[in-house]
Amino acid sequence: MSTTAAPAPGASRGDLARLERHWGETPSVRSWLTTVDHKRIGRRYLVTAGLFFALAGLSALAMRTQLARPEAGMLSPEEYNQLFTMHGTTMIFLFATPMLFGFGNVLVPLMIGSRDMAFPKLNALGYWVFLFSGLFMWASLPFGAAPNNGWFAYVPLSDEQHNPGLHMDVYSLGLLFLGVATTAGSINFIVTALKLRAPGMSLNRVPLFVWAIVATGFMVIFALPALNVDNAMLFLDRRFGTHFFDPEAGGNVLLWQHLFWIFGHPDVYIIVMPALGIVSAVLPAFTRRGVVGYPLVVLAIVSISIISFGVWVHHMFATGLPQLSYSFFSAASTIITIPSGIQIFAWLATMMLGRLVLRVPLLFVIGFIVTFVLGGLTGAMFALTAFDQQVTDSYFVVAHFHYVLIGGAVFPMLAGIYFWLPKITGRMYHEGLGRWAFWLVFVGMHVTFFPMHLYGLFGMPRRVYTYRSEAGWDGWNLVSTVGSYVLALGLLLVLVGVVHAIRRGRPAPPDPWGGDTLDWSTDSPPKPYNFPVLPRVRSLHPNWDGPSRESMATGAEPDRVLADGRRTLRTSELDGRRERAVEMPEPSFQPLVLALAMLTFFTALLLAWYPVAAGAAATVAVTLAVWLWPPRRPDTEVGVSA
């Protein structure tokens, strides 16, 4: 894969050969199945999440086709209901988060000047679990047993009595399974960013993207358990007759909603936060200066991640809770817009002070600002309970969340794809093709979703598989459908652009944009060990400052080369002082085996083969025990006295 060999004056030829021996992987099935390289894993995350995006996007096209005309008969209600559920669930859980985790995986070690993630094997496990849980959920669709209860699966409609069959078992088990990957990935990001930063990268020199990923990681750690508990209780209610959500027997249906949204609201920031991080990473290269107000932006990131845990009830404004509680959650939801405002104006200021280089990534960032602000503004409207009660569960809400999800997450991802394509593949993309893609996506997006504000206000509820023409919604629905095809065409062009770049693109130099972070100081694509010499960071924009760059050139201390082994540097949490070199794990089959055992476990649970499930659980335990078994060393080395 390596195309250009950047001069690595800091490391001798011998060092490079040794690094290659310890880190290099020859292409083979075995290495494909066992790799722990964060770049390969990250790439897989990106491609797999892209595939799920295509699946969920095609489901959306089917839905839009059905809704183009009133009383259309293309889809039966059962089909439509499975499609919109799979669309929402996949977009949120199998596309948005994993896609951003893919970016994080590729970029975090590169941006902080490390050779891999803190737990590379765990990282590999995370990918396999993500892949398998996604397949687990989608495999149900051909059997007509896909989840069919909306992405938030409200009880009692999702319980056994009202929704028999496997549909919601697939949902609850699939999300529990996926949760393993998301949790593992988050812990990995946090620890990597805390412990593996290049020496000299104190907290105030950490790139904004890394801040965003770490904040995301923390949100996952404290939000996901609520979803897991919820789904575990749902599965127990459905399968084993417990009564958590059964009002007849002391349960409560609103418990589901509280737990779901205690997860669900932070989750929307889990999605948007890293995407905003991408924006902060793209802007400096195309404005020729750092993002304005670094400390303010960091503060905004941190405060969003905290406040996001205090607003969940705004998804329950129509359930008839006490007004006092509504007024509190309404206030919190209003306040949470402020950190977003700070970020938006920091980016605007950056653009107003820098010099704009209008390449495709910047186009998508501009598209992001336009779209996300509109979506954010409708969000701020919902924060007012009285208004929300009128538009909740109508297409107005559908408009809001596609504006923030597509504007706030997909546009930055597309910016990121064009931006880092040279780094990841070593090839440049075709600018003209990229511009066409941008305009189609941008126009298609607004033509699709803007009218939803209108017919939402005109009274069209969401999640209806059809509507009657008397209601007067037909014209705008047709507009939406046309828009969605334009949007799909634009996305197809993105795909064409990516394939074209990989096949035909010009070889990319290490730093095609003049980026400011360390990822641009490595080869395109980077060597398996990322940095021949681990940098010593001296500023927030290491690739722009001489001393940081020179630290990788002649005169580098041998302890930043670390060529005699598979090793990288561990530094202190706050100010990035070097602590010691750490040993990194070799490629291994264990992650794959463990993920397969888990897949067996969840499949067996789903199909009620409980003995098989027990066997699979035992396999999981044994694999973990072997994985973590301490290597045997001479007593003198481990240090025993008695």
Next chain:
Amino acid sequence: MAMLGGVLALTGCAGGAPSALDPAGTGAGRVADLWWVLFWISMAVFAEVMVLLVWALVFRRRRDARVRHGQPLRFVAIAGAGIPLVILVTVYALGLRDLVALGDGPGPEATTIEVTGHRWWWEVRVPGVAGATANELHIPVGEKVRIRLRTADVLHSFWVPQLMPKTDLIAGEVRETWLQTDRAGTYRGQCAEYCGTQHAHMAFLVVAEPRREFDAWLSQLGSPAARPQTDAQRRGQEAFEQGSCAGCHTIRGTGADGRIGPDLSDVGSRWSIGAGAVSNDGGHLGGWIANSQTVKPGNFMPPQPVDAQRLPDLIAYLQSLT
């Protein structure tokens, strides 16, 4: 942007949509006013962002544009936090005022209507009145009417965009909302919480009428259904009572007292069949009875094996029930 506002206002009223921007009720009216405030504020904020963005695009793209390295923290803080804070405090206060107003239900002496959500139809009763009807409720003009909401199965949500924002029907609990309008007329409402296969066809109609007509509706609700007049209708009634229908449906004053499906005592005068699935005419009625699954797939009325000869009678009978 003003144009956009105009388009919204216009299309809101035209086309017969049950539009929240064409309010007829006290509750919806307040929210519509609130919406317009929010709309114009949002447009102003959006315009501010666009001006800055376009400015940058126009002036900062030139090759000779010199990069400036300042850190205008004060600008970011004021534009991103200061000004929004002022706006937000204001709209929050407005929102709170309306929240309180929406919560200000009618007094204990007000007329109460009990609505129970079923998959996928609405049962309507009035306390103290024996009968029931479905998918249609009447309210007296000018009065605040209490609506008591329950569900027989899963969650639903009671929404009449032109009259009142939503209130969910929560399993195991009772919720209340209210309706008030000064404009006589019919207002479309719809279930707004996903409730399964036929959530799409769970609409209803609110008929606002002068008190006198409302009282007539009440007394009709309490009295037996119209008696059959013609032979065909009589045969229809017989078929209804002897067939499977009576096991699920009530027709007041006859032997039919099933409780699974909607009370059909006034089915002939309903605005639709199947909670908004199709309009209420002989053809649709026949189709519904023969196989409602083709009309509203998944609904809980199984196809009925009614004799082809008896079907017209049955239709005639049901249509006579007004």
Next chain:
Amino acid sequence: MSGSMTAATGTEALTTEMPVGRSTGWWGMVMFVATEATLFACLLGSYFYLRFQYGPTWPPPGITEPTLLRPLVMTAVLLPSSLPVIWAEHGIRRGERWRLRAGLATTLVLGATFLALQASEYTEKLREFTMTTNAYGSLFYVITGFHGLHVLIGLTMISWLLAASLRGGSFGSHRHDRVRNVAIYWHFVDVVWAAILFTIYLSPRL
């Protein structure tokens, strides 16, 4: 600066786990425990939510208030079981392998006793109500069962440490990261029990 640099670059620093700052493993375990603790917080939160939505009588009619004797004995067994772990960890930091082995073995016995007591608690309760009786039953068995599962996992980890330490060449004054991580987990399992004791056994009496 240069002092810590030589400390970090010396051959010893490169090959051992001497305490120079927190290790990645430590952070990993702490984050894992944080997310697990949130999980229990959600479960206990659900308990209180259902209880307060339910009404005045709790436990619901037909189920008697939980008796305290056995749970208190269980507490007296489980909470102190952290002490041998601490003692063992301090021992291995000084290279005293026998303390590691003895401490772990003691904890193993205490933990297993706890599980045995829980089993007897269950046999008694199951005669009165089950997981499917009502929401109270569901909460009772799922919360305590989930905690019991954690005790079991903790015990598995401790046996695993014990096995590794019996083999030799695994742990010593320079390498004890895994011991420390298991210890953190075990303390967590203990502390959660205190919260469960309060929620399930004490709070209905308040």
